[in-house]
Amino acid sequence: MGVCVLLGSKSDLEKAQGAFEIFRQFDVDFDVHIASAHRTPEMVKNIVQNSKHDAFLVFAGLSAALPGAVAALTTKPVIGVPLSGRVPFDSLLSMVQMPKGVPVAVVGVDNVINGALMCIQILAIKDERLERKILEYRERMREKVAKDDEEVRRYVQS
Structure with a gap:
């Protein structure tokens, strides 16, 4: 059990640190990848299809296509963390407007802690610890x- 974390770019790493701290605090296994829905779609597909983890925590800004791309490739829960940028709410609006049938759970803009905790709550359904x-x-x-x-x-x- 654990969480597969995907970052849309290396610049997302600093914001994602809070989630890593929560996973460590709860002793939850996680791995981290950088991949782009637009620039490396095959890489995204490979990561998702080969992940041993039970949930995905996906960080993205701008068009925020990455969480939807991940959700299209799995039936496992996908939690999106919209990241602020030059236009602070573009990523939030992109994530909450996923097409019907391909849901992405979304937390607040830059709210990495809630994203990590949502993953842990999902894992806790089958883990009393x-x-x-x-x-x-x-x-x-x-x-x-x-x-x-x-x-x-x-x-x-x-």
């Missing part, structure tokens, strides 16, 4: 909010 880790992760978030609330109230009241 991951489910427990997600619950622990959420508990730590709740604890942080409660601590922050206490600190802010104390600060304002003093």
Whole structure:
């Protein structure tokens, strides 16, 4: 089990780091490839068809064709992470408007953390260890909010 990560270009690597950190934190196997739906379609096909992983996390900007190309080649879940650029919402609009029958789940622009967590939640359907880790992760978030609330109230009241 794991996640196959595809980046549309090397410039996406910096933004993708947050997802890699989440996968490492949850001890989820992943691999990373750079491929282009337009410039290297055969490479995309080869990566998708030979992937041993159970989900795809696909980063793309501009026309954001890569997640749809991946989805067309597999029945496994594809989560798209639209990346901001000169026109910040072009990739988001491209991803959420996939043709009927070839769905891509899409998270917010540059929201690599939610993309990674969505992959982990999908894997957790069949992995109780991951489910427990997600619950622990959420508990730590709740604890942080409660601590922050206490600190802010104390600060304002003093």
